[in-house]
Amino acid sequence: MSLTSFRQRVSPDAETVGGPVDVAIISRGDGFIWIKRKHYFRAELNHQFFNNYFDPRK
Secondary structure, three states: OHHHHHHHHHOOOOOOOOOOOOEEEEEOOOEEEEEEOOOOOOHHHOHHHHHHHOOOOO
């Protein structure tokens, strides 16, 4: 316990939890709108998903 206490006093880094957060707004006039949305995988490695997701024929 004393070692943990000493490390917290000397360490300049703030310990935090969490990561990217999804942000959306729901309004009466516009409905659901994404403001900021994290992606769970890299887009450059998953071209097929994005081509199908944003396909204008759908």
